Amino acid sequence: MSMRYxxxxxxxxxxxxxxxxxxxxxxxxxxxxxxxxxxxxxxxxAIQRFIAESVEVSYPWKWIKLHGGEPTLHPEFLEICRxxxxxxxxxxxxxxxxxxxxxxxxxxxxxxxxxGFTPQVSVKVKTNKDISGAWMPYVRVNESxxxxxxxxxxxxxxxxxxxxxxxxxxxxxxPIAGAARVFHYITPCKHVRDITVENLRTLLAHCEHCGFAxxxxxxxxxxxxxxxxxxxxxxxxxx
Numbered sequence: 001m002s003m004r005y006x007x008x009x010x011x012x013x014x015x016x017x018x019x020x021x022x023x024x025x026x027x028x029x030x031x032x033x034x035x036x037x038x039x040x041x042x043x044x045x046a047i048q049r050f051i052a053e054s055v056e057v058s059y060p061w062k063w064i065k066l067h068g069g070e071p072t073l074h075p076e077f078l079e080i081c082r083x084x085x086x087x088x089x090x091x092x093x094x095x096x097x098x099x100x101x102x103x104x105x106x107x108x109x110x111x112x113x114x115x116g117f118t119p120q121v122s123v124k125v126k127t128n129k130d131i132s133g134a135w136m137p138y139v140r141v142n143e144s145x146x147x148x149x150x151x152x153x154x155x156x157x158x159x160x161x162x163x164x165x166x167x168x169x170x171x172x173x174x175p176i177a178g179a180a181r182v183f184h185y186i187t188p189c190k191h192v193r194d195i196t197v198e199n200l201r202t203l204l205a206h207c208e209h210c211g212f213a214x215x216x217x218x219x220x221x222x223x224x225x226x227x228x229x230x231x232x233x234x235x236x237x238x239x
Contacts, residue, residue: 005154005155005156005157005158005159005160006158006159006172006197006200006201006204007158007159007162007163007172007173007197007200007201008158008159008160008161008162008163009162009163009195009196009197010060010061010062010063010162011061011062011063011065011161011162011163012061012063012064012065012162012163012164012165012170013065013067013100013161013162013163013164013165013173013174014042014047014050014064014065014066014067014164014165014166015029015042015067015068015069015164015165015166015174015177015178016041016042016047016066016067016068016069016071016074016077016080017036017038017040017041017042017068017069017070017071017073017074018030018031018034018035018036018040018068018069018166018178018181019031019035019036019037019038019041019068019069019070019073019074020032020068020069020070020073020102021070021073021102021104022070022102022104024136024138025138025219025220025221025222025223026138026139026140026141026142026211026218026219026222026223027138027141028138028139028141028174028175028178028212029067029068029069029174029175029177029178030141030178030179030181030182030232031068031069031070031178032222033142033222033224033228033232034178034181034182034232034235034236035236035239036069036181038073038075040167041074041075041167042074042165042166042167043167044076044079044080044083046167047080047083047084048083050165050192051083051084051087053191053192053193054087054091054092054192055087055091056192056193057192057193059192059195060092061092061095062094062095062096063095063096063097063098063162064084064095064096064097064098065097065098065099065100065120065162066080066081066084066097066098066099066100066112066117067099067100067174068100070101070102070104070105071099071100071101072099072101072104072105072108072109073105077108077112078108078111078112081097081099081111081112081115081117082115084097085097085115085116085117088116089116096118097115097116097117097118098117098118098119098120099112099117099119099120100120101119101120135220136220137217137218137219137220138218138219138220139211139212139216139218140211140216140218140219140223141175141210141211141212142211142222142223142224142225142228142232143211143214143216143223143224143225143228144208144209144210144211144225144226144227144228145207145208145209145210145211145213145214146208146209146227147209147225147226147227147228148214148225150214152207152208152210152213152214153213153214153215155173155207155210155212155213156212157173157174157175157212158172158173158200158204161173161174163195163200164176164177164178165177166178166180168180168186168187168190169187169189169190169191169194170187170189170190170192170194170195170200171185171187171189171200171203172200172201172203172204175210175212176203176204176206176210179206179209179210180203181235182231182232182234182235183206183209183231185203185206187203188200188202188203209227209228211223
């Protein structure tokens with residue numbers, strides 16, 4: 001599959017946990033639809049290995065974002081922030097660090113800001129609601145173009161948001177990294193040295209099942225097409 005918006009190799013979103021304390025419909029990393037346990041969080045050792053590999057090959061990261069799930073729920077959130085801040089200060093001073101949080105643990109967010117992170121705090125306080133109580137429509141990530149008989153079109157996520165990293169490795173984007181948990185995709189990029197557009201492009205086949213790849217109206221209610229319904233039921237039954 002050839003797409004105009006291919007993975008941006010300088011940007012990275014790290015899902016340090018898929019655990020979340022709000023339950024938003026159409027969550028793009030499937031924290032609501034395919035919940036996990038704290039035992040499945042990314043490990044501190046994995047972050048240390050990522051940093052060591054990035055230093056070894058002088059990888060030119062431009063932006064690294066911590067997200068999830070709700071990243072501040074990770075019990076080693078601050079240790080991860082300190083490791084990344086040290087990496088930036090010592091090896092990559094132009095790299096921007098940020099944390100994407102729902103704002104429920106602002107003490108943790110503020111601690112990250114003190115280390116030089118920039119905030120991307122969401123206003124979600126309940127399922128798909130903002131602080132005013134208004135419903136927030138999200139992309140229908142679980143509506144498969146293939147189920148609808150539609151062809152996937154160019155998607156902005158890999159280019160604008162960058163790669164996704166979780167415990168298993170690197171993916172073309174964070175939504176594919178989340179989907180890999182239920183579709184059982186094997187990442188072709190286990191290590192920083194493996195990262196190439198050619199390797200990552202192999203997983204763009206998932207676009208035929210991703211709602212980001214079609215232009216459909218956003219929805220506050222959960223939208224799940226047959227392929228996703230079967231995959232999510234299989235995943236949750238195995239937990």
